[in-house]
Amino acid sequence: MDKRPELTREQLQLIYDNTSDLVFLIAVEGPDRYRVEHVNPAYLARTGLGAEEIVGRRLEEVLAPEEADYVRDQYGRAIDGRRPYAYETRVPLRGDATYLDTTLVPVFGDDGACSHLIGVSRDVTGNKRERQALAQEKRRAENYLDIAEALIVALDTDMRITMLNRKGYGLLGYPEGSLTGHNWCEVCITPEKRSAFERGFRSFIERGEADRNINYVLTRSGERRLISWANAIIRDENGRITGLLSSGEDISDRKRAEQALIASQRVLAADEVVSGVAHDFNNALQGVLGNIELALAHSDTERFREHLHSAAKLADDAARRLRSLRGPSNARQDESAERLEVNEIVEDAIAQTRPLWKDEAQRHGRSISLTPRLAQPSPVVEGNRSELRTVLYNVIKNAIEAIGELGEILVASEQEDGHAVITVRDDGVGMDSRTSTRVFQPFFSTKGLEAGRGLGMSAAHSIVRAHRGDILVRETSPGQGTVIEIRLPLAGAARADAAPPGTRNRTGAPGRILWVDDDADIRALAESYLGAIGHEGDVVDSGQHALAMLDGNDYAAVITDVGMPGMSGLDLARHIAVRPGPRPPVIAVTGWGDAISEDGRLPEGVAAVMSKPVRLQQIREILDDLPDPEGA
Structure with a gap:
């Protein structure tokens, strides 16, 4: 085996005299008693001391008391460990705070006692400041992540969560830090979309480019939230792709508002078409009915009058059907309006639908439970009892039809911001976005012609709007059920258009x-x-x-x-x-x-x-x- 060449004394002295590191020799005179025996030129140059100011002096004569205690403790650790020992210290050199990394090598004599310590100190102030700057930048970034309004998540190339900010944990409903290391796709993506998400993620990583996208995330409680994502590829210092960084905005409420607006616009458009048809048809009916009534007034033949009465009744029926088609939003509510307890309307509707969710369901082997959760005292509104009961009947009927073999319906009432709020929640098949935006349109149905004409929810929409209220799909998604919300203004002052007493008379006198x-x-x-x-x-x-x-x-x-x-x-x-x-x-x-x-x-x-x-x-x-x- 080749032996490494040994350095001569002159070579060692040359290194000792010219190295930029601070080299010193400490004599060990007893427990906790140390004296500086020698220092190299770099030590004197860096500290600005003369040799006579440090060589031959005890530790406590060179350092301040607190600093001397710290250094004495490090020396003791090196001796007790009987091997090289490293530590960091902060000292003032020439008025500047300087960080030194020091390595101590204990030297033992034949008697086993430590006689000297050889120390080498290296100035690491620049590195220390860089590390401090990096740590400060990291703390600043972490603070930003914690206060950011966006959901921010970092995934590695295996879709494992390496970072999720406070907003993300709050939205998803998990304790902070609990998802680190978990697979994002398995925990937070809805089951039916996991394959598509994984394909998209792999495409981002393979291409080295990430596009914006929108998808649903699954919260701890099972709620689905729609998130709009901005994505960026993460690379290390060598340019190697290490993962994906995504910033997401929760747009669930905005999307529902947009869908509600679209649905409302479509209902209004359908109403415009029906209005035109109704106007022309009513003009024609006016001629038919008017001539029949005049014929009745001048007919003495009883059988002839019976036929005319029958024709008049059919014309009346046609007119009523047209008014029903346009909905009660075009009918004045004043004469039929009364103060109503919302809870009574809910209880009536539950009783009316009982044959559907109880008797008929059981005959077909289905098990459906309907639970009321009513505010006490009951909110009070003004309106037409029969029409509002019809609204709830249609909404509950839709919920029943959405449930398969087993399910639950919850009907709740509450008072909020000057409104009575009725919610009907089912755990049925739910609706996709296309269906939820059309559910209140006339003639729209997902059940086919055999099951209905698609007018129930349209009529409900018209009735609620006629009562100055609103009805909307608050929550729904395929496989996750639906929540329909009905908001009606609480009973208040009389309508401004009500005719004051004494403004009408009944003279009955003929006039031109x-x-x-x-x-x-x-x-x-x-x-x-x-x-x-x-x-x-x-x-x-x-x-x-x-x-x-x-x-x-x-x-x-x-x-x-x-x-x-x-x-x-x-x-x-x-x-x-x-x-x-x-x-x-x-x-x-x-x-x-x-x-x-x-x-x-x-x-x-x-x-x-x-x-x-x-x-x-x-x-x-x-x-x-x-x-x-x-x-x-």
Whole structure:
């Protein structure tokens, strides 16, 4: 074996004199008694001391008391360990704080006692400051991660979690630090999306590029939250890919709001189409029903009258179906509104649906439980009891149909921010985003033509909106059930459009009537109607013509169609309301439904509204109940 060449004394002295490290020799004179025996030139140069100021002096003569105690303790550790020993110390050299890494080598004599310590100190101040700067930067980054509003997660190339910030743990519902080392895909991705997530992750790593994406994460409680991600590849100092860093924003609530807005817009669009059809069809029904009623008034043959009565009933049924199709949002609620306890409505709806979720379900081998959780005392709202009961019936029925062989429905009531809130939660099949945005559209159904016409939830939407409330899909996803939320304003002051007492009279006296309609068939019918109810009057084809007639005639009332070209019936009512002289009350006739304003109030200048097709008895009653003309 080759032996390493030994250095000569002169070579060792050369190294000793020229090294930049601080070399010193300490004589051990007894327990905790040390004297400086020698130091090299670099030691003197770095400390700024002369040899006479340090060589031959005891430890406590060279160092401050606290520092001497610390160094004495390190010397003792080196001797007790009987092997090289390293430690770090901070000392002031030439007025600067200096960090030294020192290695001590104990030298033992033939008697086994330590006679000397050879020490070598290296200035590591630069490295120390770099490490401190890195530590400070790390603390700053950790503080940022903790206060960041985004969910921030780092994964290694095996999808294991190496870092998750405080926001992430809070959103996911786990204790801080508990997910480190766990597989993100297995813990936080919904089961049906895990394969797709893994493919996307592998693609990012293989390409070395990461795109933005959106997916659902699964919380500890089983809730699904929709997250929008910005992703970046993590590389080490050699450029090797070590993982993926992702910053996520929870957009679940925003997405639900967007879907609710889209659904509302679609319902409004469908309502516009139905409105147009209803208007034209009601005009036609007006002609049919009007002629039947006139025939009845002049027929003496009983059998002939029976046929006419039957035809009139069918026309009435058709008109009611049209009003139902448009929904109660176009009907004034004032006359049927009453103070209602929400809990009573919920209990009634549960009782009404019991044959569906109890009896019928059991006959088909299904087990469905329905649990009420009602606020005490009950929230109180104003509205139509039958219609609100219909809303809950339809929502609960949908929940029942969404459940398979075994399931649970929870119906809850509470009071929140000036509203009564009713929630219906089921653990059924749930809905995808496309279905949840269309659930309130007329004629939309996932059950096929055999199971229904797709009007139940549309009708529920219309009824709730008519009660100045809102209904929305609060939570849903495939396989995770659905939560429907209904919000209704709590009972308060009377509606501003309610007619004050004493504003109506019932004179019943016949008077001249001005009837305005652009449809020639309706005008012909109007002349016969006025004669049949004992009134005289004039029939004209436009708002402009009506204003001209008002200047030279005294009318007890004006009956006008709403939808006319040029000047509409509502425009005519506003002109009459501000004209000088007598201002007869205006009755608006519409083929669009009973209400002709979004908030259900009577428009300016309108005293009453009749929905086509109108009946003779309806005209009599409204004319009898009108106030006297203003300005007369």
